[in-house]
Amino acid sequence: MEKHILSKSTFLRGLQCAKSLYLYKNFIQLRDKQSAEKTAIFNRGNNVGLLAQKLFPGGIDATPAKRSDNFSAVEKTKQLIESGAEVIYEAAFQHNQVLAILDILVKKEDGWYGYEVKSSTKISQTYLLDASLQYWVITNYGLPLQDISIIIINNQYVRNGNVELDKLFVAKSVKEEVLKNQEFVEEKIHSSKLVAANAEQPNVAIGEQCFSPYHCDFMGTCWKNVPKNSVFEITGIPKVEQFALYNAGFKTIAEIPLNNNLNASANAHVLAVKNDEEKIDTPAIAKFLDRIKYPLFFMDFETFMPAIPIYNKTKPYQHIPFQYSLHYKKDKEAPLQHFSFLAEQGLDPRKSFLENLLKHTPSEGTILVYDALMERNILDGLKKEFPDYASEIDWRLNRIVDLMIPFQEKSYYHPAMKNSFSIKNLLHALVPELSYNDLMISSGSIAMTAYEHLQNETDMFRILEVREQLHEYCKLDTLSMVKVFEKLESVSS
Ligand code: SF4
Known part of the structure; x- marks a missing residue:
């Protein structure tokens, strides 16, 4: 088995921005240091996955002794399936140099069912694309899935005594959306592999993609020429307005003309910066x-x-x-x-x-x-x-x-x-x-x-x-x- 080129996270990275994928694959040392704030948010709720495993008790974890040893994870999953395991946690598959690690794989009477666990209370577009990639890898690997679901947290659940897992968690089938995404996923896998292997960096200008769906961790590189007091420092207006100003040539707040379309609150800030003075209404x-x-x-x-x-x-x-x-x-x-x-x-x-x-x-x-x-x-x-x-x-x-x-x-x-x-x-x-x-x-x-x-x-x-x-x-x-x-x-x- 050849080493994987894409995983779930690099696939999603490529969907957000081709340049981000290229930099990650070729110049990872340029990544920004993760802020304490971001680490704190990231660390929240990371035991949700372990608790959700208890919805399907008695499973075997396919995680290898060394976490990064994906070959062993794929091999262990294969052996578990062949030996008749009915519940596998962290089941790993690889197809066409794309790696997918599924949170929970369950064998029922009519076949295999896949579950991805999220500590969120809503299913986002990113989660659907994530499940779509998992489905593409697993089924092309040769394991048909009867269904694929995303397990989320029920925000209406009220604890009373021991946690009732069947009430705390909600599993929603997303197979219909996942099937619709299969062609798109295949195309994107193809184009992302080309980006990762390309000798040249994709020419991508900074834009709204730098913030959505995630705050990109290469901003220290791509945004280094954005000046201090730039138009991006005006809060309270949508990103689209900030980029409209920037792309129209107004790089700093001081350069913004007074006859603009910004709201009154943003304009008060523009004026304060231009005049470089505080306003006090005694x-x-x-x-x-x-x-x-x-x-x-x-x-x-x-x-x-x-x-x-x-x-x-x-x-x-x-x-x-x-x-x-x-x-x-x-x-x-x-x-x-x-x-x-x-x-x-x-x-x-x-x-x-x-x-x-x-x-x-x-x-x-x-x-x-x-x-x-x-x-x-x-x-x-x-x-x-x-x-x-x-x-x-x-x-x-x-x-x-x-x-x-x-x-x-x-x-x-x-x-x-x-x-x-x-x-x-x-x-x-x-x-x-x-x-x-x-x-x-x-x-x-x-x-x-x-x-x-x-x-x-x-x-x-x-x-x-x-x-x-x-x-x-x-x-x-x-x-x-x-x-x-x-x-x-x-x-x-
Ligand atoms: S900072 Fe923006 S342009 Fe640069 S890699 Fe990230 S998303 Fe792409």
Whole structure:
């Protein structure tokens, strides 16, 4: 058997961009380093596949001792089929130098059935193409499939006791779509092999394909000549508009003419960059500040979203609050105080989270939250889960004011905000001396994954280390809010 040229991932890479496939095959060293954020997202829900195997118990795993030894995987799968195995996990096949590794292969009375497992709650076009390639390889290899299905997670499932696999997972046959795709798959395999073997790099300009369906990992190479302050830094407009500007010759924001078709929000940013100045609407800021009454609570929650519900009465991917940070100021001159909560790993954190939060927000005064939607939703959810605390929770909900409002309404705008109102952008623009750069945990996604991993961590040193990092991250979120609020106070007087 010759070494494979394409696998599922390189096939899909080629569909996204021929140049990406070429670079991957010939210049893999140019790949961008994976960001901590991306690694965190990638690592979420990677135990879903193992749990789904239990839908078909008693199977044999065809994964070889050395994971990259695809020859052995294909050979082992062949032997398992010949020896009468009825359930094979990670079944490997190769045809015409294309490798396919199927999550679960099951023999029923009328023949073989294939299953691909996804930790998603929806079947995307990419998943259909993935299943189409698997089907093409397996059937051309010589194993007819009665059906091929994608197993996804049922987002309406509510855990009650042990996880009920037949309710948590939904298997959907995609054979009809897969059959329709067979001709397309064959053509693409042919053209992708030519691209991979070509001596010359395909001439592909940067475009929307760089972001869809995945963020390409060769942007460091292809985008190196895109200047700083480019039109791609205008957030809040579709990519198609960014590329229209770029391809019309306007490479930087400063080059965009004032008579353009951009929306008002994007234009405010264009103007701020052109004039290189911040815009401060003092009366609007003063009006916002009028709503805010001391003592002040600066509040931020962290949540995690297990794909497989860990606790009773929770659904897949439900936000479970496990941490908060609170900075507190009794009055304008009072020293800043800090309170926090971080749940013990391994226990349902919701009740202790709520009880500690209520204890730390006892008095009158405004509760400032940055982008309050998530915090409001969490408190609403806790109200349903713990109705005895409903009136206490309502009292907190009624005191919440969203600190993002004056920035979202552009009462205070700085060109470095880049038309985005994330707390990090704000900090960079208004309080550059504070930064997340030195933190090991530097975003909500990383915090989410770090806490989820703690559930199975047994190394005490590692547990303490991660908990310390989580404390530092969440504390900086609310300290940033304090600094941003002080900035608003200083420009309003
Ligand atoms: S960055 Fe864009 S153009 Fe370059 S390889 Fe990736 S998708 Fe293709």
